[in-house]
Amino acid sequence: MEIGIYGLGRMGANMVRRLLRSGEHRVVAGNRSPGPVDEAVGEGAEGAYSMQEMIEKLEPPRVVWSMVPAGDPTEKTLMGFAELAQEGDILIDGGNSYFRDSVRRAAALRERGLRFLDAGTSGGIWGLEVGYCLMVGGDRSAFEHVEPALRTLAPPDGYAYLGEAGAGHFAKMVHNGVEYAMLQAYAEGFEILKKSPYGYDLRALSSLWNHGSVVRSWLLELAERAFEKDADLESIRGYVEDSGEGRWTVLEAIEEDVPANAIAGALFARFASRQEDSFAMKVIAALRREFGGHAVKEAGPGGGG
Amino acid sequence: MEIGIYGLGRMGANMVRRLLRSGEHRVVAGNRSPGPVDEAVGEGAEGAYSMQEMIEKLEPPRVVWSMVPAGDPTEKTLMGFAELAQEGDILIDGGNSYFRDSVRRAAALRERGLRFLDAGTSGGIWGLEVGYCLMVGGDRSAFEHVEPALRTLAPPDGYAYLGEAGAGHFAKMVHNGVEYAMLQAYAEGFEILKKSPYGYDLRALSSLWNHGSVVRSWLLELAERAFEKDADLESIRGYVEDSGEGRWTVLEAIEEDVPANAIAGALFARFASRQEDSFAMKVIAALRREFGGHAVKEAGPGGGG
Amino acid sequence: MEIGIYGLGRMGANMVRRLLRSGEHRVVAGNRSPGPVDEAVGEGAEGAYSMQEMIEKLEPPRVVWSMVPAGDPTEKTLMGFAELAQEGDILIDGGNSYFRDSVRRAAALRERGLRFLDAGTSGGIWGLEVGYCLMVGGDRSAFEHVEPALRTLAPPDGYAYLGEAGAGHFAKMVHNGVEYAMLQAYAEGFEILKKSPYGYDLRALSSLWNHGSVVRSWLLELAERAFEKDADLESIRGYVEDSGEGRWTVLEAIEEDVPANAIAGALFARFASRQEDSFAMKVIAALRREFGGHAVKEAGPGGGG
Amino acid sequence: MEIGIYGLGRMGANMVRRLLRSGEHRVVAGNRSPGPVDEAVGEGAEGAYSMQEMIEKLEPPRVVWSMVPAGDPTEKTLMGFAELAQEGDILIDGGNSYFRDSVRRAAALRERGLRFLDAGTSGGIWGLEVGYCLMVGGDRSAFEHVEPALRTLAPPDGYAYLGEAGAGHFAKMVHNGVEYAMLQAYAEGFEILKKSPYGYDLRALSSLWNHGSVVRSWLLELAERAFEKDADLESIRGYVEDSGEGRWTVLEAIEEDVPANAIAGALFARFASRQEDSFAMKVIAALRREFGGHAVKEAGPGGGG
Secondary structure, three states: OEEEEEOOOHHHHHHHHHHHHOOOOEEEEEOOOHHHHHHHHHOOOEEEOOHHHHHHHOOOOOEEEEOOOOOHHHHHHHHHHHHHOOOOOEEEEOOOOOHHHHHHHHHHHHHOOOEEEEEEEEOHHHHHHHOOEEEEEEOHHHHHHHHHHHHHHOOOOOEEEEEOOOHHHHHHHHHHHHHHHHHHHHHHHHHHHHOOOOOOOHHHHHHHHOOOOOOOEHHHHHHHHHHHHOOOOOOEOOOOOOOOHHHHHHHHHHHOOOOOHHHHHHHHHHHHHOOOOOHHHHHHHHHHHHHHOOOOOEOOHHHOO | OEEEEEOOOHHHHHHHHHHHHOOOOEEEEEOOOHHHHHHHHHOOOEEEOOHHHHHHHOOOOOEEEEOOOOOHHHHHHHHHHHHHOOOOOEEEEOOOOOHHHHHHHHHHHHHOOOEEEEEEEEOHHHHHHHOOEEEEEEOHHHHHHHHHHHHHHOOOOOEEEEEOOOHHHHHHHHHHHHHHHHHHHHHHHHHHHHOOOOOOOHHHHHHHHOOOOOOOEHHHHHHHHHHHHOOOOOOEOOOOOOOOHHHHHHHHHHHOOOOOHHHHHHHHHHHHHOOOOOHHHHHHHHHHHHHHOOOOOEOOHHHOO | OEEEEEOOOHHHHHHHHHHHHHOOOEEEEEOOOHHHHHHHHHOOOEEEOOHHHHHHHOOOOOEEEEOOOOOHHHHHHHHHHHHHOOOOOEEEEOOOOOHHHHHHHHHHHHHOOOEEEEEEEEOHHHHHHHOOEEEEEEOHHHHHHHHHHHHHHOOOOOEEEEEOOOHHHHHHHHHHHHHHHHHHHHHHHHHHHHOOOOOOOHHHHHHHHOOOOOOOEHHHHHHHHHHHHOOOOOOEOOOOOOOOHHHHHHHHHHHOOOOOHHHHHHHHHHHHHOOOOOHHHHHHHHHHHHHHOOOOOEOOHHHOO | OEEEEEOOOHHHHHHHHHHHHHOOOEEEEEOOOHHHHHHHHHOOOEEEOOHHHHHHHOOOOOEEEEOOOOOHHHHHHHHHHHHHOOOOOEEEEOOOOOHHHHHHHHHHHHHOOOEEEEEEEEOHHHHHHHOOEEEEEEOHHHHHHHHHHHHHHOOOOOEEEEEOOOHHHHHHHHHHHHHHHHHHHHHHHHHHHHOOOOOOOHHHHHHHHOOOOOOOEHHHHHHHHHHHHOOOOOOEOOOOOOOOHHHHHHHHHHHOOOOOHHHHHHHHHHHHHOOOOOHHHHHHHHHHHHHHOOOOOEOOHHHOO
8 A cells, every 4th residue: 555654763764664675565754854764765665855745745545654753743743744634634643642632633633534543553673573563543444444554564463443543542551551560570570689699690580481481571582682782781770761651651540540559660660760869868868867866878979969 | 210299289280291291201199198199190100199109119319399389388298208318319399489498498408418409380370281481499410310301391491500599499489579560560551441431352452462562471461361251350359369479579679678669569469459448548537537527438248348 | 807718618617717716807708508608607707698799798809718629619619709809809719729720720810910829728627726727829919918817727837828829739739648648657557556466556556656756746646536436447448538639749740750659659549449349450360360270259249349 | 763774875875864864763874885884974873884783783673674776786685684684673675676586585584584575665866855655565564663764764655565575666666667658758748849840948838737737747847957957958868778677567567468558668769769770770771772772871980870
């Protein structure tokens, strides 16, 4: 089929490649800056150096897949295409958008006669090779129209229609919340192993657990790779970003009255990992000095604070 | 090789079967009560209706693998065999023993000239078919001696020698701690999905996530099976036992000064799942009535209290 | 001074009383339904059976203090008075409003030439006797104008101007978040004491701790009272509501990247206290059956599920 | 009455002072090193430069109160006095001993005909002035014998007999667990306030909350003092020790199947406060790089790790 991919960052560029490699699709690759477009053209895509050009190079009903960052960039991209598109065209948001934004955008686009899909996309840098897990919500007829592309992008059985607008990004949001907590689970386990007196080889142990144990998983296979590169992770600082979905999952848990200690705790552990010093713990140190005369550590360049 | 398996519960009986099916081993199957021994004999094992008989039916250096429950039964079994065994014999504890007990037992057996292995065993009811993940600590020469049996019991690459006595059970303990937290991660995610307005088919979503997503795992494959049997888990109560390893993992985290919020939280969630009513929450309800005049729910047969 | 109190629920009615008892103020008491107005009139207030009547009975610059529930009722009350008020009048929101609403309302009222104060109010049913702790944000000149009433409503040193609009309700929000976590702290402690083999008299122990120990507090004094009424809290179910501020505190912690495990955990414990059964724990029970063959409890009328 | 205090650290020395100031007691003050004994003698105590001397200077039935650190020092002190004491003498452990040790010691001392009390002692450096909250377990007749001293040491209503041996230290243990979680509650709240856009004066806000609010407490009064000394706690590092009771409280919660998220979380926050870098968070950073290509921060002198 024919599809436009707009936003040629790491994810978008790889999706263009995967579509092209299948030999089954005509791909128009667009981006705000020209460099990535040139590159995609070099790999067999048709290039679009503007939204306008992408619209012109696609036949109605057009399919435009946005792979720009969530928030403002996605808002501008979708609303920009909405201005240029015509009735029946299909806009897909493959980014990590907040599902409430997707619900709102679907309604706004529907008023213009456009069809919208929110396609939660998992797979990271492995997607090019393995395929992307695609969780799709929105207009059912649009989903059916773009299935040939979904089939190429995903591994076998790796895409599905999950329901009305927002269902895709909601599922992706929870997926990432679960991912946060799974990472935390392994991470705590490895720290306990690391500090034990047994001197474990964590790469070997990860590998062992991946053969027949209850905790085997793809993430644990990646742990093998990580420990192979750096057995004690000495080169890496324990500093972890978060990108929105974990926070939204906790907000949603609160909205739904779901006790989500594991997911919230995993999010808070990331916050703590990025603090040079903790004001909360300063308060406790100060109070312990007040009631018990306990010594405090002085803040300073060597004190992390 | 020749091996005695003592303790023919679900795990032990399946291990006897897996060893027999390979056609490579002579297996003496023993148990305190005769029924399971008869059954094993019917499947090709030699039967031992007492510890004494098992010792008599094995050639020195004997290999006796205990698969009885942790705690008193394991203590009695190992110490019972220690009385009967002779220098150079090998005793293996494949149960979920506390690693500190294994350290102690290894020392006690070493004084008698016996060799001990602590073999943390994961795989559950799937081990018969898939093989058991075996995390082994203890006497290195004993490990080498029993490798032919380990190779049969485990899937390829599914067993390893991890270090001195206790290293096997310590690794299994942490494995289970990680398992608790992973289960909690998925569980919270599924509850958030379940209470969303999207009416997700959780079996289909589990299946989707297992094809290309970051959170794919064996446990998630089992989730597909569970939701296939009972889409809303209506037949199951949210009541979860725990069996020691999770508690020990938290104790060990405290011993090592490791912040283990995810694992401890998963353990506490199990405790809470088994409470008919929570005294802590009664206290809060009572205090809110005191300071704010907030209504309380009366305890009673219908009140869960 | 002269002040109108609109909303004569438990809190509002007591505030009218406290103002009247001082003998220093002329109080116009208003409410949507007439009963509470009649009652306040019986105690010395002037009655206002409508917003219009309240406006008519006050001299400009009028001071109207809203004590209706947060959310829609507060929105309607404040916007209703805004329609009737004239430039320079002062509207005060003493309810538990979300601070973001107060910021928005302050701006909307400012455009109409009205002055707004958000007055976080703590003290519960004890406020009548002890005084209310008043955390006030908003228009500084308005604060100064209403200080005579604040001085009467609060205990000595029990009111303060905290900053621009929202500062009062933000401080009250965090106050309640801290309150959730403090209650959880005591509650867990009492449950551990209760389940110990020592058979503690929790009323006596609360009283003891209130005399010289580090954890003495007003809440602990209330615990004495609660345990005096019902030593084992047998008549109370462990079911705890929450009313918004705890949730907002967690949202704000997430907004600010603050690890807030204690406050979030206290909120989640309330969610769990209200669940008849936990879907998350059903998932774990189901998965444990799948991998380990562990028995599950069947849901049913007696099973809480 | 007549009493020996052995162990003249900050707590012990202050207890000697408080007893002396009452003018009601003859106090023998002992310590392993002579300096603190000289000081106590200068304030009116009789000095004991050895256990032997303390025993000699007291009339049977002797009362010896040990105020040395928990663990080995307490073991040596109590067992040392046990060698020297005679039937009917009373040994009191006022330190922060593990209640299981107190149970064991009570039994050992009982066999020698000695009476034992475990006296959990709260109050910190304020005890000298305010009095110590004394939670006492053990031999009832011994408790009655030493009541005159308890009455002097405690504030009014600030001591009580709580039950058999261990009941005092168990109550003190839980007291400290509650203290950990209360401190965490305030600490999180102050961090959220601190990072808000309102620029709160935390001393003023602590003071405000102490006048009529639900969260008023002695710890919050100490917060006023701490913020008065250093408004932003800039001179203090967020590094917090823990001294045993918090850990034991969590162990006991696990022993009793009590979900203790708040207390355990407060303990874990202290662990995290003392880590220069977190291995767990390194694992997560490494895994995120593996699956998503996310950048990691390099460890290094400036990187905290």
